Amino acid sequence: xxxxxxxDSQVPVFEEAPVELRCNYSSSVSVYLFWxxxxxxxxxxxxxxxxxxxxxxxxxNGFEAEFNKSQTSFxxxxxxxHISDTAExxxxxxxxxxxxxxxxGAGTRLFVKA
Amino acid sequence: xxxxxxxxxxxxxxxxxxxxxxxDPISGHVSLFWYxxxxxxxxxxxTYFQNEAQLDKxxxxxxxxxxxxxEGSVSTLKIQRTQQEDSAVYLCASSAAGTSGSNAEQYxxxxxxxxxx
Numbered sequence: 267x268x269x270x271x272x273x274d275s276q277v278p279v280f281e282e283a284p285v286e287l288r289c290n291y292s293s294s295v296s297v298y299l300f301w302x303x304x305x306x307x308x309x310x311x312x313x314x315x316x317x318x319x320x321x322x323x324x325x326x327n328g329f330e331a332e333f334n335k336s337q338t339s340f341x342x343x344x345x346x347x348h349i350s351d352t353a354e355x356x357x358x359x360x361x362x363x364x365x366x367x368x369x370x371g372a373g374t375r376l377f378v379k380a
Numbered sequence: 381x382x383x384x385x386x387x388x389x390x391x392x393x394x395x396x397x398x399x400x401x402x403x404d405p406i407s408g409h410v411s412l413f414w415y416x417x418x419x420x421x422x423x424x425x426x427t428y429f430q431n432e433a434q435l436d437k438x439x440x441x442x443x444x445x446x447x448x449x450x451e452g453s454v455s456t457l458k459i460q461r462t463q464q465e466d467s468a469v470y471l472c473a474s475s476a477a478g479t480s481g482s483n484a485e486q487y488x489x490x491x492x493x494x495x496x497x
Contacts, residue, residue, distance in 0.1 A: 298481045298484045300484075300485070302488075307490070307491075307493075308490055308491075309384070309471055309473075309488035309489050309490045309491050310423070310471070310473075310486075310488040311488070312485060312486075312487075315481075315484075315485060317481035317482065317484070318481065356422050356423070360484045362479055362484075364435065365411065365428055365430055365435050365436065366411065366475065366483070366484045366486075367425065367428070367436070368413070368425065368484075368486065369425065370422035370423050370424075371422050372420075372421055372422050373420075373421070373422050
């Protein structure tokens with residue numbers, strides 16, 4: 267079975283500070299990894315994805331994430347956050363089983379303070 | 381082209397009423413997914429279509445929930461005899477065909493917020 271754990275439910279941080287949002291997963295099959303962002307009253311928007319190859323992936327809005335197979339982690343990072351980064355962030359695991367199946371973590375609320 | 385659209389954006393239903401939520405996927409997207417997102421939680425899988433075929437409905441919480449996609453494009457999620465625990469945001473997503481990881485990315489609509497009173 268597959269599972270996703272986001273280790274922090276809320277992360278407060280000051281503007282221009284670095285941030286790391288943690289995600290761990292477990293899986294018995296090969297998976298693809300995603301980070302999505304959700305702004306209030308909106309759907310989910312893809313930030314970045316790991317499919318294969320380089321373990322460091324870069325996404326939109328200056329975010330990046332590193333896939334660590336041995337630690338089964340896919341932590342999201344940004345070196346300097348902005349007020350506009352305040353949102354809910356979801357880590358997701360997808361695998362193919364006759365069609366793609368996805369499970370999401372519970373989410374991390376990033377709150378950027380001035 | 382246009383993204384995934386959902387209607388209505390907000391729905392208030394009295395307990396016991398039936399509701400129908402609509403999803404228009406991105407044109408040409410073969411796969412369509414429905415998720416339920418409770419307040420403060422991540423999306424939970426409900427059901428999945430490939431064209432008009434419903435390949436997985438394991439996430440539907442009860443037989444009051446029913447989804448269809450008769451022509452392989454627009455999909456409707458119907459909830460019969462709504463209960464207060466059905467209050468949530470219902471998200472629809474679509475993706476392109478194929479089995480490679482590049483087709484695993486899902487494009488989400490804005491969601492329908494259902495409130496059952």
